Amino acid sequence: MSGISKIVGRGVYVPGNDIDTDRIIPARYLKCVTFDELGPALFYDVRFNEDGTSKNHPLDAPEHQGAEILISDNNFGCGSSREHAPQAIQKFGLQAVIAGSFAEIFHGNCTTLGIPCIVMDKDNREKLVAAVQDSPDAEIIIDLEALQVICSNSIYPMTMKESAREAFLAATFDPLDNLLSATSEIRQIAEKLGYA
Amino acid sequence: MGRNLFQKVWDDHVVRQLDSGQYQVFVALHMIHEVTSPQAFGMLKDKGLKVAYPERTCATVDHIIPTDDQSRPLSDEMAEKMIQVLSDATEESGIEYFAPQSGSQGIVHVVGPELGLTQPGMTICCGDSHTATHGAFGCIALGIGTSQVRDVLASQTLAMDPLKVRRIDVEGELPPGVTAKDVILHIIRLLGVNGGVGYAYEYAGSAIDNMSMEERMTVCNMSIEGGARCGYINPDETTFEYLKGKEKVPAGSDFDEAVERWKSYASDADADYDDIVTIQAADLRPTVTWGVTPAQAITIEERVPSPDEVDGLEKNLITDALDYMQLEADAPIKGTRIDVAFIGSCTNGRLSDFEAVAEVIAGKKVADNVRAIAVPGSEKVDKAARAAGLDKVFAEAGFEWRLPGCSMCLAMNPDKLVGSEICASSSNRNFIGRQGSPTGRTILMSPVMVAAAAIEGRVADAREVFELTGAAS
Ligand code: SF4
Numbered sequence: 072m073s074g075i076s077k078i079v080g081r082g083v084y085v086p087g088n089d090i091d092t093d094r095i096i097p098a099r100y101l102k103c104v105t106f107d108e109l110g111p112a113l114f115y116d117v118r119f120n121e122d123g124t125s126k127n128h129p130l131d132a133p134e135h136q137g138a139e140i141l142i143s144d145n146n147f148g149c150g151s152s153r154e155h156a157p158q159a160i161q162k163f164g165l166q167a168v169i170a171g172s173f174a175e176i177f178h179g180n181c182t183t184l185g186i187p188c189i190v191m192d193k194d195n196r197e198k199l200v201a202a203v204q205d206s207p208d209a210e211i212i213i214d215l216e217a218l219q220v221i222c223s224n225s226i227y228p229m230t231m232k233e234s235a236r237e238a239f240l241a242a243t244f245d246p247l248d249n250l251l252s253a254t255s256e257i258r259q260i261a262e263k264l265g266y267a
Numbered sequence: 268m269g270r271n272l273f274q275k276v277w278d279d280h281v282v283r284q285l286d287s288g289q290y291q292v293f294v295a296l297h298m299i300h301e302v303t304s305p306q307a308f309g310m311l312k313d314k315g316l317k318v319a320y321p322e323r324t325c326a327t328v329d330h331i332i333p334t335d336d337q338s339r340p341l342s343d344e345m346a347e348k349m350i351q352v353l354s355d356a357t358e359e360s361g362i363e364y365f366a367p368q369s370g371s372q373g374i375v376h377v378v379g380p381e382l383g384l385t386q387p388g389m390t391i392c393c394g395d396s397h398t399a400t401h402g403a404f405g406c407i408a409l410g411i412g413t414s415q416v417r418d419v420l421a422s423q424t425l426a427m428d429p430l431k432v433r434r435i436d437v438e439g440e441l442p443p444g445v446t447a448k449d450v451i452l453h454i455i456r457l458l459g460v461n462g463g464v465g466y467a468y469e470y471a472g473s474a475i476d477n478m479s480m481e482e483r484m485t486v487c488n489m490s491i492e493g494g495a496r497c498g499y500i501n502p503d504e505t506t507f508e509y510l511k512g513k514e515k516v517p518a519g520s521d522f523d524e525a526v527e528r529w530k531s532y533a534s535d536a537d538a539d540y541d542d543i544v545t546i547q548a549a550d551l552r553p554t555v556t557w558g559v560t561p562a563q564a565i566t567i568e569e570r571v572p573s574p575d576e577v578d579g580l581e582k583n584l585i586t587d588a589l590d591y592m593q594l595e596a597d598a599p600i601k602g603t604r605i606d607v608a609f610i611g612s613c614t615n616g617r618l619s620d621f622e623a624v625a626e627v628i629a630g631k632k633v634a635d636n637v638r639a640i641a642v643p644g645s646e647k648v649d650k651a652a653r654a655a656g657l658d659k660v661f662a663e664a665g666f667e668w669r670l671p672g673c674s675m676c677l678a679m680n681p682d683k684l685v686g687s688e689i690c691a692s693s694s695n696r697n698f699i700g701r702q703g704s705p706t707g708r709t710i711l712m713s714p715v716m717v718a719a720a721a722i723e724g725r726v727a728d729a730r731e732v733f734e735l736t737g738a739a740s
Contacts, residue, residue: 088584089460089560093698097705098677102331102345104305104352106413116705144580146461149494149560150698151677152396153303154412175464175496176396179427180412234288234428241286246426247314247418249285256282257319257424260293264279266323 074242075185078167078213080139082203082222083129085114090143091150092177096159109155110162130163134207142200143170148177157181167213169220169229171196182235182244189213191220195227215239269535272501273432273467276407276532280390282424289426295389296401297323297419298375299362301349302330302679303394307416308356318360320423325384326357327365329374331679334642334669337367346680360420373645373671376400376613380484381647383513387502387529392419397613397695399490402499403483404506405532407467409497430496431465431541436472439548444730446623447482448615448693448713450474452554454486454546455493456564463495466541469534470500474548480509481619488614489695492561501533553729556697556711557600558588563697565600567716567728573597591699592708593687600726603710607690608639608721609702610666610714612676615693616644620714621652625660627715627733633665634724640682641666642674666721678703691720 100112118128125131130138141160147170148156157180160168168181169189178188191199202209202223212221213229215236220227238244261267270278282291299307304326311317318324331346341347357364365371365378372378376397379385387405391398396410415425437450454468468490475483483500490498507526510516517525552566565571573596574585589596594603610616610624621641633639641661643649649671652658658668675682676694683703684690690702690709697709710726719729729735 088580091560091696091698093677093696093701097700098679098703101302101679102343102349104349105309106306116700121705146464146494149460150396150491150696152394152410152412154306154394154414155303157412172461172464174461174494176410176412176491180414183412183414232428238287238289243285243287245414246285246287246289247414247421250291250418250422250424250426251316253282253291253424254319254422257291257293257422260280260282261320261423264293264295266293266295267320 075187075239075244076215078140078187079210080166081135081137081208082140082142082199082211083135083138084142084200084203085129086144088145089149090147092148092153092156093150095148095156096153101153101155106155106158106162109159110164113159113163137164139164139166140211140213141165141168142196142203143168145171147173149174152176154180157184157186161186169196169199178232182238183246185244187213187215187239188231188235189220190230191227198225199227268539269537271432271469271534271538271540272405272499272532273407273430273469276388276390277429279388285426289428291424292390292427293424294392294419295323296379296384296391298379298391298393299324299326299353299416300330300375300395301328301353303413304416305349305352305356306413307420308352310414310417311420316421318362318420321361323423324362324420325365326353326362327372327375327378328353328367330673330677332367332672333680334672334674334682337670370646373647374613374616374673376488377617377644377648380404380480381513381645383510383516386510386516386525387506388532392425396491397488399495399497400484400488400613402487402490402497403480405499405502405529407497407499410491430467432469433463433466433542433544434469434471434540436543436545437470437474437548438472438545439474441474441548441551444553444715444735445551446713446715447478447485449551449554451486451489452556452561452564452711453551455489455562456554457546458493458544460492460560460562461494463490463493466495468493468495468498469540470498475500476503479619480505481617484617485614489561492695502529503533553713553716555600555716555726557592557594559591559697559699561695561697561711563588567601570597570599571595601728603726604689605637605691605710605720605725606688607684608633608637608717609642609675609690609692609694610717611642611644611674612694613644614695615714616642616648618648618651620693621648621657621661624714624718625657627729628664628718628722629660631664631722633721636724637721639666639721640669640675642669643671645671675702677701691717691726693717
């Protein structure tokens with residue numbers, strides 16, 4: 072695993088507060104035993120009518136095809152703990168999410184998968200969104216080291232959970248190897264608490 | 268300064284601090300089900316890993332299982348496959364599996380407590396956000412994603428940040444017709460859907476103390492709907508009484524010893540909290556949602572809000588929610604016509620929920636325009652309800668009595684809303700499309716309020732419909 076210090080790509084804005092994981096990936100797409108096929112189902116019911124015709128969602132706008140950075144509003148990813156939501160985001164080709172705030176379980180799931188969740192205040196987000204709408208081709212650089220987002224020669228301050236930032240930079244965002252390196256300490260706790 | 272329950276359980280279960288600053292926490296009980304867990308076994312295989320502590324994980328099937336015909340193979344091939352992958356994986360790894368027709372199958376958060384797997388002072392994880400339910404027993408119970416399910420299977424531990432603790436005191440006696448569901452809907456309305464981010468909620472106060480374990484589970488269940496990572500209630504005599512004699516609970520002198528240990532986890536009287544909120548039980552009324560988040564709730568006596576009352580983003584939220592729900596601004600919620608009534612889910616699918624409803628619907632009939640279903644939370648609930656003749660009371664009133672499962676709470680099985688049908692539901696989420704139709708609508712409420720709506724064919728005040736004047740049920 073290598074570290075993540077920068078994400079570079081084009082942006083797409085999906086407006087709304089409290090966008091829940093049922094909306095990010097409707098429950099019927101949870102019928103799967105691997106996550107591989109989830110990309111096309113991202114935001115399905117907000118992107119398509121029941122007859123399959125497009126609702127002209129930003130993700131389907133020609134100018135945003137191939138965008139790598141999702142921008143949204145407050146409390147993004149609330150609701151169900153389904154990892155299918157960040158999996159669908161990643162399989163769709165998105166590499167980072169910028170929002171006003173995130174729901175916790177969603178944030179944790181994203182971090183483990185290597186999707187940085189970037190927090191940006193409303194003023195800066197509005198300016199960034201305006202920049203993306205004006206020139207959808209503009210490159211956005213998310214710099215985790217400098218805690219800056221750069222787009223069209225403007226710099227937007229960002230924050231993120233410090234433990235997640237550390238983990239991205241140190242390439243330990245998938246914690247499993249780290250967790251497994253403490254087998255004897257784990258055993259001790261299990262025995263002490265009568266769990267083993 | 269004393270410690271609260273969260274701190275005590277945390278201190279006992281922390282293995283060490285990780286370089287990232289997070290902590291590695293031992294998981295005492297891990298529960299898995301067919302929707303978010305089969306993928307984790309694949310991930311383990313890819314890494315050549317085995318389940319480290321199979322005796323600390325239990326499995327059941329609930330999310331996708333049909334509630335009308337459970338004969339195998341299931342007609343939905345993918346559902347069949349998911350259940351098969353889970354049962355094969357559990358067999359291979361030596362994990363106990365509560366299969367359909369075993370007598371112990373059911374919704375994961377109903378099964379854990381009724382078997383006595385859930386015990387005070389534990390850290391509990393499950394790939395499901397309503398794991399907080401188990402907090403009713405004084406546990407730190409967390410919903411996790413599939414990669415974390417993998418972590419727990421492989422190491423029995425989890426990487427996480429510590430939480431702040433907000434104590435929410437509900438003081439006094441609940442008025443007649445006001446239930447545990449109304450308490451938690453009120454709390455979420457008050458503190459917002461993200462008011463709990465970064466927190467564990469400790470529910471306390473005399474109204475909580477007086478609740479049964481099943482009512483406490485209803486309250487803790489929806490902690491996540493308020494953004495809290497988990498919610499808990501300090502263990503007390505009610506807790507120990509409930510656990511006594513349960514299948515997985517120690518018996519005899521071991522039980523007495525366990526009780527002493529369990530007691531020690533309760534928050535100290537001088538414990539420190541990051542925040543304290545006090546609510547007067549007497550102020551509460553039967554509460555229902557009007558919008559598309561559980562915080563968009565009002566009492567049955569109130570009117571739906573109007574976007575004109577507020578500015579900015581809030582305005583759009585109200586306008587969008589009203590549009591979606593096809594409700595008129597500033598109109599009373601009472602009287603809103605419904606199509607479907609659903610009683611069930613891990614929030615309100617326990618025996619006491621069906622008992623409370625049976626008591627009031629006996630001799631009454633579901634309105635002609637309403638499709639009403641009652642889905643017990645587990646095989647044990649189903650069995651006990653049938654033994655008491657509740658299934659007949661429901662059937663005579665016009666409810667369909669189903670087999671156990673999550674059913675219309677998330678509609679991954681054939682139980683779904685059709686088109687823009689509107690459902691009075693005892694479940695926990697009224698998100699857009701939650702009940703299986705992209706345009707389906709949900710109004711959350713307590714089981715007795717669902718029963719009142721089913722009978723009237725409209726959102727109604729259970730206190731009037733059933734003349735509830737006595738003690739709260
Ligand atoms: S009943 Fe609903 S909320 Fe509870 S576990 Fe099942 S799907 Fe999740």
